[in-house]
Amino acid sequence: MTALAALDGAADRRDGPAGLGFALDGLSLGYGHGMVLRDVHLEVVPSEVLVVVGASGSGKSTLLRALAGLLSPFSGKILAGGVEVAATSRDRAMVFQDDALLPWRTVRRNVELPLRLRKVPRRERGAAADTWIARVGLAGFEERLPRELSGGMRQRVQLARSLVAAPRAVLMDEPFGALDAQTRAEMQRLLLDVLRDTRATVVFVTHDVDEALLLADRVAVLGQRGVRSLIDVPEPRTPGADRSELRARILEEL
Amino acid sequence: MGAEAEVRRAPLAVPTGAPRPARPATGDGGTPRKVWVGWSWVVRAASLLAAAGLWQLLTVTDARIWLRFDRLPTLGEIGAEAGRQLTTPLYYLDLLQSLVRILTGFGLAAVAGITVGIAVARSRRTGYVLLPLLEAVRPIPAIALVPVAILLFPADEQGIVFITFAAAFFPIMVSTRHAVRALPTLWEDAVRTLGGGRRHVLRNVVLPGILPGVFGGLSVGMGVAWICVISAEMISGEFGVGYRTWSSYTVVDYPAVIVGMATIGALGWLTSASIELLGRRATRWLPRAEGSRA
Ligand SMILES: Nc1ncnc2c1ncn2[C@@H]1O[C@H](COP(=O)(O)OP(=O)(O)O)[C@@H](O)[C@H]1O
Numbered sequence: 001m002t003a004l005a006a007l008d009g010a011a012d013r014r015d016g017p018a019g020l021g022f023a024l025d026g027l028s029l030g031y032g033h034g035m036v037l038r039d040v041h042l043e044v045v046p047s048e049v050l051v052v053v054g055a056s057g058s059g060k061s062t063l064l065r066a067l068a069g070l071l072s073p074f075s076g077k078i079l080a081g082g083v084e085v086a087a088t089s090r091d092r093a094m095v096f097q098d099d100a101l102l103p104w105r106t107v108r109r110n111v112e113l114p115l116r117l118r119k120v121p122r123r124e125r126g127a128a129a130d131t132w133i134a135r136v137g138l139a140g141f142e143e144r145l146p147r148e149l150s151g152g153m154r155q156r157v158q159l160a161r162s163l164v165a166a167p168r169a170v171l172m173d174e175p176f177g178a179l180d181a182q183t184r185a186e187m188q189r190l191l192l193d194v195l196r197d198t199r200a201t202v203v204f205v206t207h208d209v210d211e212a213l214l215l216a217d218r219v220a221v222l223g224q225r226g227v228r229s230l231i232d233v234p235e236p237r238t239p240g241a242d243r244s245e246l247r248a249r250i251l252e253e254l
Numbered sequence: 255m256g257a258e259a260e261v262r263r264a265p266l267a268v269p270t271g272a273p274r275p276a277r278p279a280t281g282d283g284g285t286p287r288k289v290w291v292g293w294s295w296v297v298r299a300a301s302l303l304a305a306a307g308l309w310q311l312l313t314v315t316d317a318r319i320w321l322r323f324d325r326l327p328t329l330g331e332i333g334a335e336a337g338r339q340l341t342t343p344l345y346y347l348d349l350l351q352s353l354v355r356i357l358t359g360f361g362l363a364a365v366a367g368i369t370v371g372i373a374v375a376r377s378r379r380t381g382y383v384l385l386p387l388l389e390a391v392r393p394i395p396a397i398a399l400v401p402v403a404i405l406l407f408p409a410d411e412q413g414i415v416f417i418t419f420a421a422a423f424f425p426i427m428v429s430t431r432h433a434v435r436a437l438p439t440l441w442e443d444a445v446r447t448l449g450g451g452r453r454h455v456l457r458n459v460v461l462p463g464i465l466p467g468v469f470g471g472l473s474v475g476m477g478v479a480w481i482c483v484i485s486a487e488m489i490s491g492e493f494g495v496g497y498r499t500w501s502s503y504t505v506v507d508y509p510a511v512i513v514g515m516a517t518i519g520a521l522g523w524l525t526s527a528s529i530e531l532l533g534r535r536a537t538r539w540l541p542r543a544e545g546s547r548a
């Protein structure tokens with residue numbers, strides 16, 4: 001059932017390299033002496049959109065940082081595409097809540113960055129960056145510095161920057177959490193639109209249940225002791241679908 | 255300024271439907287401010303003229319009012335001496351000599367200070383090795399190293415450059431170290447998750463990100479470098495503005511002393527203004543640069 005839902009999700013998302021699957025096995029995470037998540041077991045299916053919801057402080061960011069390779073586990077392990085995660089990788093791009101753009105780089109030079117790190121020739125990366133900048137609706141803003149952009153525009157740049165080098169997974173940590181409601185709705189539409197063209201696996205963290213139901217193939221609810229439940233979303237990303245029942249269920253779990 | 259005009263145009267084209275509230279731009283206050291800007295130049299000039307007038311009054315009348323102005327030269331005497339010196343090659347030779355010394359010492363200190371500052375802040379092991387050593391030497395004022403410098407180096411020239419280096423090194427190193435520590439980890443995390451390694455982080459995050467802090471250190475470093483180069487020249491040396499100023503004093507040529515002082519002041523101003531300008535150019539991305547004028 002789960003795999004089927006994911007396959008459905010993948011069917012209309014064609015381009016790019018194959019999505020990355022994750023397997024979390026007995027994973028415990030924390031900082032210093034404090035354990036944040038204990039004994040987490042979770043499978044992330046290649047090319048699915050898994051949304052992780054949880055109260056503030058439940059360890060969503062911690063989990064995502066571990067998937068990215070920014071935080072090593074206390075115990076247990078994370079497999080990404082069957083290989084243990086030991087460090088960060090170009091295959092697993094991350095989108096942060098805010099202020100993750102390099103403020104001294106223009107929009108174009110920020111979006112180009114992952115290609116530059118990959119030694120893509122200048123002309124090629126310029127063209128790829130401009131394509132993505134247009135894709136996220138920022139054509140004409142290529143030479144702006146991040147401080148000259150609104151919060152929503154900066155998140156568009158982050159989205160373009162994370163996808164320009166065709167990663168196999170995108171990890172998004174409350175990317176729209178700092179935006180006002182109207183801008184957030186626009187960004188959600190943009191994300192849905194962009195996701196249609198990629199096969200990258202998406203792990204999206206939010207505390208907003210409606211956002212989760214709008215984007216997800218599956219929703220993982222994070223509680224005090226790890227993943228509390230995993231919920232399949234039938235007919236994912238279908239506008240107008242009635243989600244009130246699921247919504248109530250998730251709110252109850254939270 | 256072109257960039258400023260562009261910033262103001264931005265909200266018209268914001269596609270997210272959430273234009274940021276326009277910042278109150280500093281240079282945009284309308285007429286009252288403009289009038290004051292015009293006046294401010296008059297006030298500034300008047301302030302300088304008043305000081306010069308006071309000097310002239312005190313020296314012409316050979317005032318002895320606890321402070322003794324009777325042996326200090328008048329503006330006329332200083333002007334005449336300056337006019338004379340500006341036509342001699344020796345003046346320019348001294349000037350050049352001091353500039354070469356300070357730029358060599360300061361340049362070496364900038365490279366070494368930034369490198370060491372980054373190394374001790376980024377690598378724990380390097381910190382363990384270098385920090386005790388640096389902390390032990392740091393409290394010694396660079397000018398107190400003169401005897402060691404004379405013993406250590408075969409020529410005075412190298413000794414003076416060494417003193418200058420030692421003086422400028424510490425403020426630059428310390429401010430670099432703090433700037434590295436204060437760098438938000440988010441930028442590093444972002445570059446790493448986009449596929450960047452240690453070198454990429456250094457090149458794309460650390461070096462550009464610490465510039466605002468480093469330029470603070472460079473400014474301070476340049477100030478102390480001048481103090482030390484002039485003092486060292488006064489103690490040992492055969493050329494240089496500091497040497498000339500001191501030797502003028504020993505032969506009771508007071509107008510030449512004042513000309514030497516003014517020259518040192520002008521050189522100091524020139525070098526710190528250059529650093530200031532470079533710093534502004536290199537950190538144009540800082541939020542506070544918006545709308546403010548260079
Ligand atoms: N860098 C850190 N050092 C120590 N504790 C941290 C750090 N980051 C987060 N924590 C702690 O880990 C817990 C989970 O944080 P986080 O993963 O950020 O939660 P969420 O993203 O769900 O709001 C919190 O109790 C928080 O205090």
Ligand SMILES: [Mg+2]
Pocket residue numbers: 060061062173174
């Ligand atoms: Mg968080």
